[in-house]
Amino acid sequence: MINQLSWKVGGQQGEGIESTGEIFCIALNRMGYYLYGYRHFSSRIKGGHTNNKIRVSTKQTRSVSDDLDILVAFDQETIDVNYKELHNGGIIIADAKFAPVCPENASAALYAVPFTDIASELGTSLMKNMVAIGATCAVLEMDTIVFREVVQEIFGRKGEQIVQKNMEAIQSGYESMKRLIAGKPVSMVLQKADGQKRLFMIGNDAIALGALAGGCRFMAAYPITPASEIMEYLIKKLPAFGGTVIQTEDEIAAATMAIGAGYGGVRSITASAGPGLSLKMEAIGLSGMTETPLVIVDTQRGGPSTGLPTKQEQSDLMAMIYGTHGEIPKIVIAPSTVEEAFYDTAEAMNLAEEYQCPVIVLSDLQLSLGKQTVQPLDSSKVEIRRGKLLEEDLPDLGPNEYFKRFELTADGISPRVLPGTKNGIHHITGVEHDETGKPSESAANRKLQMEKRMKKIKNLSISEPVVKNAKHKKADILLVGFNSTRGAIEEAMERLEADGIKANHAHIRLIHPFPADELLPLMQATDRIAVIENNATGQLSNLIKMNAGHIDKIRNILKYDGNPFLPHEIHSQCKELL
Structure with a gap:
């Protein structure tokens, strides 16, 4: 028996590769195994090689495995591109329809299973991915019934007949593979898992959920890989909590809308990747100058320009710290696990209001899109802190006096009010200003206001930096x-x-x-x-x-x-x- 398995499925984008890995993972996750999945995909909408590499283990795992036990191939390209990862004793399970060929220097055994033919006989070739799952079950000596619950959830709305047909496809794939490996030492039986229920999610979902738990009620964003799932998640969830999501015309509008919401007292977020963050930079400077809370998520990807939009990279570090012109206080936090992505995003909401500055949650493609087993998240650990926000009416001011929104204070953080607060009237612009927000080009005032802003984060403290x-x-x-x-x-x-x-x-x-x-x-x-x-x-x-x-x-x-x-x-x- 083995305590860890590395399994990869590959083919052309658009032929069910992602759903194959998803169904396989969800079932094993519910059995109590730990999983880590990383998807290699093309920047094209359809076509181009894609694969999903899944690691299954009896203990927590947070990385892609070095080698490969089982490769499930829906085309020859999958074999040609990925066979070198297979260790000695690994196997290739390929669709017989494309007459698969194993390279001469491959150390793995090839088994051709008629995925497409079996699926077509059952009603539609679309079920070939279910046949492939069944073939995998045969190698793992795993009862196909473990997939019944997942299949029911995914296909139940289409009727019981569809559910049954998919289960038949899994069983047929199992039986076909069993006949091929009869008497051969290819079985890879996993040690029994602990059976505990855990979450299975991508980092982007955790970021979105963290924002929601942290009080976010507005998101403005423009779709971009690999950040779009944050917006897609909140589109579904925010309305139930009185919030909303606006898909803006561009990244500049997204950032400025989020700033406007923050000025109005609504906790807000915007999310993008490197190219979008470049467009947001002027607005980030506006947040710093006006000392308005702003939370931004940057999911790093391959650059520069369009670069490698669907590939891993960590090259936005300096841009996130120094990208804006001029100098402003800024906080950049970088979660390293899906669990941290949840808690750090919730905490970013607090930091933005407490320090009245832009807070960037820095992720990367592998963390944002890698799907993995996650320990239960504890929302009771999330607290809401609003800093120096004055929510009650203020005392009367003298004639022609304004509220000192940018008052010089010992810690550099000034009192803040919501629009409409009695006696809280003040100027707000993107130019340098005095304590009331009135534009000022005085050298003495500039020095005082710069020093006030920059010292805000000198004593910043977060848990486990x-x-x-x-x-x-x-x-x-x-x-x-x-x-x-x-x-x-x-x-x-x-x-x-x-x-x-x-x-x-x-x-x-x-x-x-x-x-x-x-x-x-x-x-x-x-x-x-x-x-x-x-x-x-x-x-x-x-x-x-x-x-x-x-x-x-x-x-x-x-x-x-x-x-x-x-x-x-x-x-x-x-x-x-x-």
């Missing part, structure tokens, strides 16, 4: 990363420890202001620091050098080909650094 896994007081190597690289780094650490190498790990969750004091003790307790990131210029590495020093110790492990890190890549490159 650096996730630490430090078993050693003195380590041979410190591994540092952010966002979705966490899972691969954790696995690489286990392998380094097995090699007798003492490894510590720090994962940065607060990108700006940078938590140097949290990171420094770990940096001081090692002679080599490996910074792992999906970009070509070492942006996180450069931030660490700027804020924490130890330049001589730092080495880069970079990957920028559009694919996420695999554990073995980090493991081998870390060993080369020692």
